[in-house]
Each structure stands twice: as C-alpha cells, then as structure tokens.
Amino acid sequence: MNVFLSAGETVLSVKSEPMAAAPGEDIIFSVTLINADSTPAGGVSVSLVKTEDGTTIGPVITDASGVAMFDAVTRANPGVDFYQVYIETTATESIGQARFYDSNIKYPTVTNAMDDHALNEYEIATGVQMIVPAYHNVAVGDYLTYYWDDEFHASHSIEAITDLPLTLDVNTQFPPSCLVDGNYEVFYQYLDEAGNANVSAPWTLTVSGGNQPATLTPPSAPEADDGWININDAANGTDIILSYNNMQANDAITLTWQVYDEGKVVITSVQYDYSVLAADVTNGFCTITILATDIPSVQRGSADIWYTMQPANGEALQTSEVEHIGVDTVA
Numbered sequence: 479m480n481v482f483l484s485a486g487e488t489v490l491s492v493k494s495e496p497m498a499a500a501p502g503e504d505i506i507f508s509v510t511l512i513n514a515d516s517t518p519a520g521g522v523s524v525s526l527v528k529t530e531d532g533t534t535i536g537p538v539i540t541d542a543s544g545v546a547m548f549d550a551v552t553r554a555n556p557g558v559d560f561y562q563v564y565i566e567t568t569a570t571e572s573i574g575q576a577r578f579y580d581s582n583i584k585y586p587t588v589t590n591a592m593d594d595h596a597l598n599e600y601e602i603a604t605g606v607q608m609i610v611p612a613y614h615n616v617a618v619g620d621y622l623t624y625y626w627d628d629e630f631h632a633s634h635s636i637e638a639i640t641d642l643p644l645t646l647d648v649n650t651q652f653p654p655s656c657l658v659d660g661n662y663e664v665f666y667q668y669l670d671e672a673g674n675a676n677v678s679a680p681w682t683l684t685v686s687g688g689n690q691p692a693t694l695t696p697p698s699a700p701e702a703d704d705g706w707i708n709i710n711d712a713a714n715g716t717d718i719i720l721s722y723n724n725m726q727a728n729d730a731i732t733l734t735w736q737v738y739d740e741g742k743v744v745i746t747s748v749q750y751d752y753s754v755l756a757a758d759v760t761n762g763f764c765t766i767t768i769l770a771t772d773i774p775s776v777q778r779g780s781a782d783i784w785y786t787m788q789p790a791n792g793e794a795l796q797t798s799e800v801e802h803i804g805v806d807t808v809a
Contacts, residue, residue, distance in 0.1 A: 486514040487522055489563055489572040490544070497628060498577045498665050498680045504550035505576045507535075509563055511544045518544030526561040526574060535561070556580035558667065558675035577667060579677040584611040586624065586664050588648070591683045599687030602657055606649055610666050612642035613678070617671060623742065624666040626656045633743040636668075651736075651747055653784055654797035657688040694722045694798035697733065697783050706804040707781070712773040718783060721763035722798075728790035729754040733766050733783070737805055740778045748772050754790075777808040 490510040499505050507526060511519035524546040525536035538546040553559060556578050563572040587609050590601035597606060610624055620636040622644070630652050634644060648656055656662070663680035670676065698719045701711040718733060730753055737746040750766050758764035783801040 487511045487519045487565055488514070489565070489570050492563060492572050492574040493628060494574060494576060496680075497625065497663065498579045498667075498677055499552075500581070501553055501555050501578045503578075504552050505578075506550050507548040507561065507574050507576075509540075509546045509548075509572075509574070511540055511546075511565070518542065520544055522546075523566050525564040527564055527569075529560045529562055529573075551576050553578045556677065558677060577675075577677045579665065579679045581679050582614075583676060583678040584613050585679045585681045586610045586666055587681060588664060588683055595681075595683045597657070597683060597685045597688065602649070602685070602688055605647070606657065608646045608648055608652075608664055610642060610644040610646070612639075613668070613676075615670075616642055619671050621669040621741070622666060623668070624664075626652055626664050627662040629653065629656045629662070631742065632738060633741050635741075635743060650734075650749070651744070653734075653782065653800050654689045654786060655692060655800070657685055658691050659685050659688050661685075689797055690794065692799045693796050694785070694787060696799040696801035697785060698801065699783065699803055702803040706806055707773065709807045709809050712770060712805075712807045715767045715770045716773065718766045718768060719763050720766065720785060720798075722787065722796075724789075725754060725759050725762070725764075726790045727754055727756045727759055730788040730790070731764070731766070731785050733785040735768050735772060735781065735783055737774055737776065737781045738779055739776050742780075745776060745779070746772060746774050773805070773807060775807050776805055779805040781805050 490512050493508050495506050509524050511522055513519045520540050520542045522540045523537040524540060525534055526548060527534050535548050538548055540546045559576040561574040563570045589607040591597050616639060618636055622636060623631055623633040625631040661684050663682050665678045665680040667675055667677040699716060701707060701716045707716055733750045735748050736744060739745055752766050754764055781803050785798050787796045
C-alpha cells in the first residue's frame with residue numbers, strides 16, 4: 479500500500495535485490511518516491527534506519543526518476559533486518575527487509591516444475607501450485623508470508639500444525655503476472671512465537687510459454703477514489719469499471735477480487751465471470767458489481783483487483799494490470 483506524507487511525496491516501493499540472500503552476501507535497497515500528482519519525486523533526501531539499533535544508511539538523494547539506490551547491506555547469520563524509510567527527517571510506515579536465508583529450512587516447491595525447474599504452456603494449462611512444506615518446529619501462532627519473487631506475496635497465520643504443507647493455486651490465487659515468461663524465485667519466511675524472523679532458501683524456476691505481459695489497463699473502483707472502500711461504500715456492494723481498446727460484444731471476462739487483512743493475509747478471493755454486452759461496447763466500458771457479501775469486515779486491509787479477457791473473435795487471452803486499493807469496513 480502506498481504511504482502518503484504530508485509533504486506530498488509517496489513511498490511507491492521499497493525493493494531489495496536479491497529478495498533473499500545467503501548470509502554474507504550483499505543486498506541492495508532501492509526506494510522509489512512519487513509526488514502527489516504521481517510524477518517522479520526527484521531531488522528528495524531519503525534514509526534507511528535499522529529498527530533494531532538505529533543504524534542509518536544514507537541519506538541518498540532521489541534521481542530524476544524518483545529512485546534512491548543505497549549501499550549494500552549484509553548479515554553474517556540467517557535472519558531478517560528491518561529498515562524504516564525516512565524522507566528528510568520524517569519517518570514513514572514503509573519498511574524494507576534484508577532477508578538472509580537459512581539453508582536448513584525446507585524450501586517451497588512448484589508443481590509441474592519439480593524435475594526441471596521450468597514451466598511451459600502445457601504444464602501451466604494443467605495447473606500450477608506452490609507448496610509451502612511443514613518446516614521444522616512449526617508451531618501454532620507462527621506468522622507465515624510466502625513470496626513469488628516480487629510479483630506477489632501474501633500471508634497465513636498458523637492456527638493448527640496441520641495447516642502445513644500449505645498448497646496455493648497459482649493459476650487462480652496469484653495475479654496473472656506471476657506466470658508471465660521469465661525467471662522467478664519463490665520462498666517464504668515466518669515469524670515464530672519469540673518474534674524471530676526465519677527465511678527459507680529460494681526455489682528458482684523459469685516460465686516459458688506462459689501468460690503474456692499485462693496489456694490491459696487495470697480496473698477501477700469509483701467508490702475508492704480516495705484510495706479506500708469504507709463501510710458505507712461496502713453496504714450495497716461496490717462497482718468495478720473495466721475499459722479497454724477494441725471491446726467487443728461477447729468478450730469473456732473473469733474478474734478477480736482478492737481481499738487481505740492488515741497483515742496481508744488473504745481473507746476473501748472470488749471471481750466474477752462476465753460477458754460483454756452490446757450496450758457496454760457503445761458506452762466504452764462495462765461494470766461488474768462486487769457483492770456486499772464478498773466485502774468482508776476488515777480494518778485497514780487491502781484488495782487486489784485484476785481481470786482476464788478472452789476476445790470474442792478468438793484472439794489470444796489478455797490480462798490486466800493489478801489495481802490495489804485499501805479496504806476498511808470497520809466503523
């Protein structure tokens with residue numbers, strides 16, 4: 479979720495490269511800022527402050543594209559170091575994580591890629607699952623977050639030992655961008671009862687013959703024009719607007735509405751199928767209503783919204799970019 483500051487800058491992203499490193503290797507942070515009008519925020523001073531001991535990295539001045547690149551950080555042993563982003567002297571809510579994996583923690587795997595660490599179009603068509611194994615000493619109360627590279631992540635609270643192994647349907651539960659051609663690292667981390675952060679080794683795979691990169695603009699949620707769906711917005715459901723070039727009657731749309739709590743735990747994931755009407759083509763957009771029953775009670779949560787579109791003329795399936803909004807339906 480974007481973090482807005484009174485000065486007008488927004489922390490658009492905090493990225494680490496690599497996302498999970500071996501102890502002793504280097505991790506490099508980059509922070510991207512935008513202005514209130516969504517233009518790059520260049521010439522702004524940014525620092526990273528380690529939450530454990532206050533060690534400060536920077537300041538670094540953002541370049542013309544709004545990006546600040548920081549010196550490498552490292553760690554001698556497995557674990558996670560957390561760095562809070564400061565703009566000038568103002569602390570933001572944005573946190574960067576320097577993850578150093580423990581090779582003794584079982585890594586996740588991806589079905590249909592077990593033998594060769596690769597997925598082709600036929601393997602994708604039969605279904606892809608990410609499996610988080612039952613790691614050693616799993617305990618009720620552990621807080622698990624799984625990552626598909628930097629394309630997607632979500633969390634799961636361990637409520638019973640039998641929660642693991644955890645099987646996740648990549649085709650339906652993850653955004654389509656996770657199966658675009660490319661190279662990916664999948665891994666997970668968990669916080670134990672003592673608050674220790676533990677990271678698995680990444681499992682690498684290559685996707686070929688997968689989804690095409692997103693070519694459709696993201697859907698919009700008019701009631702979230704302030705960035706949020708609130709309790710009043712949700713009372714009668716909320717409309718999602720889709721508009722794209724060359725819309726045709728009988729285009730087949732599948733819209734995904736996925737809601738998370740404040741900790742990025744998935745609490746609702748539903749799909750709506752819709753066939754474009756002639757009137758939609760005339761209007762230049764179509765409307766799909768998310769039912770009130772599919773908007774859960776959540777405080778400072780969020781939602782991802784995306785869709786696929788199969789053209790009526792038989793051309794290739796297209797996917798949209800993902801729209802991210804806040805959801806707070808607790809009075």
